[in-house]
Amino acid sequence: MSLSRLNMGAAQAVMKEEKEAKPRSFRDSKHFQPLMVAFLCFGFATFLSVYMLYYMKVFLDVYHISTDWIKIVQALFLVWNAVNDPMMGYLQDIGCCGMTWIMDRRKVIMYCAPVFAFSYMIFWFPWSTTNTVITGIHLLVGLFLFDTILTLVLSAYCGILVEACSKHSQRVRCLVYAELFGILGGSIIFPLNVFSDEAKNFGRFQVGCAIIAVIGAASMSGGAYFLNTKKEHELHEEIEMAKDPEELPPKEPESSFKKAIRVSMQIIRQPRFLCLVGSQFMRSMRTVATGTFQMIIIGSLVSRPGFLEAGSPALSAFYSLVQPIGSILFMLLWKPLAVLGTHKMMVILLGVALLNVTIALFLGRSDPLFVIVYMGIEIISASTGGHSFGMLLAGEVVDTDTKVHKRKSPLSTLIFTLKALFTKPAEQLSPLIFITLLDRGGFTEHRASCIREAPKMIAVDNSTMPIIQTTAAALLEAEQPVCTTLLDTMHSSMLYFTLFCTIGEIVIICIDYWYKRRVLKEEDSKTNPLEIPLTEEEFIKKREV
Incomplete structure (x- = not known):
């Protein structure tokens, strides 16, 4: 009888705890934190989508910057960029000039969101449209300031994404919400493009960008304000730090610095880390070139012929839809990705991109429909899992580094920092190389006279035949052979640049897959020295059991 009463009391206590654990409001629910993180992603997406699509077109067509200044600035x-990333990480780790708030990721986003909007x-308010030197300085200052604040806020966002959700299910929910809100943020391109007539009505374009700046800053500051990043793993760290100092080994700055250098060199010399850097470098060059010059290429090869x-x-719908389709496609491919693995899925998607550029090379630029289909497939394939595949490969590199060097804990933060240090220069090299390729066809000299939408010609005969509307593209090219050369160069440069980056990424991914199988076999041979080495699939099944 007493045992029954005891069980009943225990059951009532459990029910009471479950009742107390239920959220009393929406802020206490499991959806609140991921939703606030998603608001941060929405703000990022609004800023980055407009910046990536318009800044090169605005500086070339509206501010009339010379390509020589673009090369110098890049x-x-x-x-x-090589100095920016480690410096921002240093500031967030140890603070600067007594500013303790910079070490708080939530406050960094909340305070810096208005500065990020500024x-x-x-970019959208010219310092000069006639003096190319002032315009070059304008681009230099804009890029330096924008990328610095972006690095500071984005690194805080990555940390918050982990700290705000301590459980795996919560992190998955955060990523799903962030992906959806990122699609919403990217769709801001459609109303801006229609409202400003593709930035031709520059006054309206400036008004639209100002509205987007207010929306993005409010979304980021509001999301950060309501976030609560104090989680259990931080409490464990505080308890660990509160131990008796005598029990902890004394820290020596010199030995710590030497250890950091030694560990960094160990990571950099790893073949899988080099493959990670190489594949992400190629992907970044391809994505940045396509995103930065797509308005110029489409305007010249598609819109110009009519x-x-x-x-x-x-x-406008094309610009707004092609980018979100890549994110949606990645979510649909999540199950095949789990079955085939990261490397095989990446090779399949890269194979589609390779087939697309090969077909475009044979078809040429005679039909604008072929060009726009190629651009759509290329943008979608490049944006499908671009960041997520990199995260998955980096995670495998972290696991490999931990096993190879028998580390007590994984060095994920250091590996991600080193990866960014080597891959971010691709964002500047890509426009620099692409502009150089375009200059082979006279992009600097003939851009103003050749790259413009052809006016419509109306022909009516004497017998009151129906009006026939054609474009003056063919006439313009017949009168100016240099325009034909320039447009051919733009088309070939776009295709050969993409082809080089795609083939390079495929080769590097295959090499990394070979190294991965080699590491698995070496690990299995140590645990089963008398058995035949297992395949990757057998090893994964055995480890799961």
């Missing part, structure tokens, strides 16, 4: 920016707005005219709702 070269200087390449150097700054750095984004710098197909998907500039400023039309159809073209």
Whole structure:
């Protein structure tokens, strides 16, 4: 009888705990934290989508910057990017000038979101449209400031994504919410493009960008304000730090610095880390080139002959839809990805991109429909899992490094930092190389006269035949052979640049897959020295059991 009463009391206590654990409001529910993280992602997506699509077109077509200044700015920016990432990480780790708030990721986003919006707005208000030197300095200052604040806020966002959700299920929910809100943020391109007539009405474009800046800053600051990042793993760290100092080994700055250098060199010399850097470098070059120059290429090779005219709702819908389709496709491929693995799925998607560029090489630029289909497939394939595949490969590199060097804990933060240090220069090299390729066809000299939408010609005969509308593209090219050369160069440069990056990424992914199988076999041979080495699939099944 007493045992029954005891069990009944225990059951009542469990029910009471479950009742107390139920959320009393939406803020206490499991959806609140992921939703606030998603608001941060929405703000990022609004800023980055407009910046990536318009900044090169605005500086070339509206501010009339010379391509020589673009090359100089991108070269200087390449150097700054190498210093920028570790410096921002240093500030967030140990603070600066007594500013303790910079070590709080939530406060960094909350305070810096308006500054981030200001750095984004710098691009859309010209300092000069006649003096190319002032315009070059404008681009230099804008890129330096925008990328610096972006690095500071984005690194805080990555940390919050982990800290706000301590459980695996919560992190998955965070990623799903962030992906969906990122799609919503990227769709801001459609109303902006229609409202500003593809930035031709520059006054309206500036108003639209100002509204987007307010929305993005409010979304990021509001999401950060309501976040609660104090989680159990932080409490464990505080308890660990609160132990008796005498029990802890004394820290020596010199030996710590030497250890950091030694460990960094161990990571950099790893073949799988080099493959990770190489594949991400190729992917970044391909994605940045396509995203930065897509408006110029489509305007020259598609809209100019009269197909998907500039400023039309159809073209605005194209710009708005191609990027989200990549994110949606990645979510649909999640189950096949779990079955086939990261490397095989990446090779399949890269194979589709390789087939697409090969077909485009044979078809040429005679039909604008072929060009726009190629661009759509290329943008979708490049954006499908671009960041997520990199995260998965980096996770495997972290596991391999831990096993090879028998580390007590994985060095994920250091590996991610080193990866960014070597891959971010691709974002500056890509426009630099692409502009150089375009200059082979006279992009600098003939851009103003050749790259414009062809006016419509109306022909009516004497017998009151129906009006026939054609474009003046063929006439313009017949009168100016240099325009034909320039457009051919733009088409071939786009295809050969993509082809080089795609083939390079495929080769590197295959090498990394070979190294992965080699590491698995070596690990299995140590645990089963008298048995035949297992295949990757057998090893995974055995480990799961």
